[in-house]
Amino acid sequence: MTLIPEIATNVASEFVPGPLDKNANVYVAGHRGLVGSAIWRNLKNAGHTSLHGQSSADLDLRNRADVFSYMEKIRPEYVILAAAKVGGIMANSTSPVDFLSDNLRIQVNVMDAALRVGVQRLLFLGSSCIYPKFASQPIAESALLSGYLEPSNEAYAVAKIAGITAVKAVRQQYGLPWISAMPTNLYGKGDNFTPEKSHVLPALISRYHHAKVAGLLEVQNWGTGAPRREFLHADDAAAACLHLLEHYDGESHVNVGTGTDISIRDLAHLIAQIVGYEGSTTWNVDKPDGTPQKLLDTSLLSSLGWRPSVSLQDGVSATYSWFGHNLDRLRITG
Missing domain, CATH: 3.40.50.720 (NAD(P)-binding Rossmann-like Domain)
Known part of the structure; x- marks a missing residue:
């Protein structure tokens, strides 16, 4: 057949x-x-x-x-x-x-x-x-x-x-x-924010938001924060x-991709600022970091005439805004 x-x-x-x-x-x-x-x-x-x-x-x-x-x-x-x-x-x-x-x-x-x-x-x-x-x-x-x-x-x-x-x-x-x-x-909007299934950026948004709402003095993240993404x-x-x-x-x-990267530590700091969390951040170095760096060479895509238009600052801000407006239908735990 x-x-x-x-x-x-x-x-x-x-x-x-x-x-x-x-x-x-x-x-x-x-x-x-x-x-x-x-x-x-x-x-x-x-x-x-x-x-x-x-x-x-x-x-x-x-x-x-x-x-x-x-x-x-x-x-x-x-x-x-x-x-x-x-x-x-x-x-x-x-x-x-x-x-x-x-x-x-x-x-x-x-x-x-x-x-x-x-x-x-x-x-x-x-x-x-x-x-x-x-x-x-x-x-x-x-x-x-x-x-x-x-x-x-x-x-x-x-x-x-x-x-x-x-x-x-x-x-x-x-x-x-x-x-x-x-x-x-x-x-972006529509991402998975559950702790067990989410990727690092939405997981950090959810974690820092919960810490802010709960009045927690400290947020603990996995790894060293050194890997770049x-x-x-x-x-x-x-x-x-x-x-x-x-x-x-x-x-x-x-x-x-964008052709630029950021450390997970700096990403966490950026998200904490956008969320408005004022507590401290610690790192559990006993947890895995994953790949040390993962930055794509986007030369081929660029040669075809395409460039990204959304900055990380603007993108995270918009994503957190969407997250806040959709909390009632998102399944999230701290």
Whole structure:
């Protein structure tokens, strides 16, 4: 049984990057997630009239038969695969089987179903965690598979590397202009702020807010605070993804970031200031730091004419404002 109709390969051979058809069916897998919702907003604001998305309650992307049935029904011309099981160091360290299995199934099911219905243009969203723990900084796309991964999120990273490989395989076997984008650490409205599942920036926002409200004199963070991280607002990530869909058709995955980083210690200080927390901060050095530095080389993306527009100060301020206005519907504990 072939996965893709012959007509799709014929169309692919004529593909030239350019403006997306605003009347075409667009499927955003993971459209309620952090970056997926930002992509959805960006598409709507750009005038796209036929957007498709399903919540995980309505469509479990780990269920192959259901994914194929849905894709046959909507027959999208563009697919943005932003759906994933994500989490911070704690979640990755304690549930590696879930991160590997869930993400592999999501990716394989969506991509195979896209092949079946002849989707010409697909963008797969990965993560900067695909790179070796001690990769040279800033990290170029060529650093992939050049060294050992960070052990605390190895399972998730391997799943994302498999996604990149799947996209390359489709390009090689079927000639379809599918592409992959590897964003740095993302944040913004709609983020996950729960202590057990969040990444470092939203976790710090939640922690300092709780400390301020509870009148705590001290906040304790994991690690030394020395590691450096790059942060990109989700709206910028969404804009970059759509820019790539319109301007890029190449074998390599593309780094998506700001090209600048900050220490976790300085990030914590910035967030404490924005939140208005006036107590002290200590660091539990018995907890893991993770990768010492993770700064992406964004030369390829820059050469395509894209630059970020949201500063870290403005982005964190806007994210905290959203957090404060949505506390009643967020599940957060101190």
